[in-house]
Amino acid sequence: MRLLTLTTAILLLATACGGGEPKEPATTAPAEITVTSTAFREGGAIPSKYTCDGIGAAPPLAWTGTPSDAKAIALVVDDPDAPNGTFTHWIVLDLPPTTTVLTEVDHQANNSEGKPEYTPFCPPSGTHHYRFNVYALSQATNLADGSSLDEALKAIDSTTIARGRLTGVYRRQ
Numbered sequence: 001m002r003l004l005t006l007t008t009a010i011l012l013l014a015t016a017c018g019g020g021e022p023k024e025p026a027t028t029a030p031a032e033i034t035v036t037s038t039a040f041r042e043g044g045a046i047p048s049k050y051t052c053d054g055i056g057a058a059p060p061l062a063w064t065g066t067p068s069d070a071k072a073i074a075l076v077v078d079d080p081d082a083p084n085g086t087f088t089h090w091i092v093l094d095l096p097p098t099t100t101v102l103t104e105v106d107h108q109a110n111n112s113e114g115k116p117e118y119t120p121f122c123p124p125s126g127t128h129h130y131r132f133n134v135y136a137l138s139q140a141t142n143l144a145d146g147s148s149l150d151e152a153l154k155a156i157d158s159t160t161i162a163r164g165r166l167t168g169v170y171r172r173q
Contacts, residue, residue, distance in 0.1 A: 033065040033164025035134050046130060046168040052122035053172060058090065061102040063134045067162050070097040070136035074156045079121070081128040082112075089130070090118040091152050094140040107145055109152030116146040127171040136162040 039059040040046050050059040058077070066073065073095040078088045091109040092102070108116040121130055141147075141155040 029135075029160040029163050031164055032067065032162040033063050033134050033136060035061065035063045035132055035164040035166035037061055037132070037166060037168070040168045042166055042168075044168055046121065046170045048170075048173075050120070051170055051172075052120045054120075056120035058102070058118045059132075059168075061132055061134075061166070062100055063164055064100060065162070065164065066097060066100070066136045069138070070161060072097055072137040072140040072159075073099050074135040074137055074141065074152075074160075075102065076131075076133045076135070076153070076156065077118070078131050078133070079123070079128050080131065081123070081126070083124065088112045088149055088153075089121065091149065093143055093147075093152060093155075094137075097136070107143075109143060109145075109147045110149050112149060114149075121170050123170060123172055125172075127169050130168050130170060132166040132168070134164045135160045 037059050039050060046059060048054045050057060061075070075090065075092040075095070076088060077090040078086050080086045088111050090111055092105050093107045093109055110116050111119050113119055121128065135156050137156065137159040138161050139159050141152065141159065143152060143155055
């Protein structure tokens with residue numbers, strides 16, 4: 001009986017941590033959007049300035065190729081190499097569809113830390129891949145600031161008509 005109780009407790013803890021669950025929209029929308037940064041190129045190293053070892057600001061981002069019928073843009077920044085499964089660093093919702101450069105951010109959902117903000121990259125070990133995903137949406141999500149991570153990802157997934165991704169890497173020294 002004691003073993004059964006211990007096993008049940010371990011399973012409940014593992015489930016609560018969300019280990020290994022996919023934490024990005026599972027959209028099959030075409031990859032028509034080109035995402036770039038002046039700080040690094042596709043597959044390149046993200047400067048430490050944009051991590052917990054620097055000022056912790058989000059790197060500059062720009063994109064092209066948003067379809068003309070898009071009604072909003074969303075941004076999801078995540079780390080698929082995190083020890084407990086994909087860690088979402090930032091979710092920006094309902095940017096105007098004409099946005100091509102990320103400057104001001106007014107509408108954010110909760111990240112994996114449960115905060116509606118950007119969490120700087122700070123990998124515990126090894127090289128991690130950071131994905132900057134831009135989604136063109138058929139309609140605004142209309143979610144409140146601080147909406148849950150899962151709610152935001154589902155809303156993005158259900159309305160994505162085009163997407164793009166820029167991936168950078170970072171390894172702490």
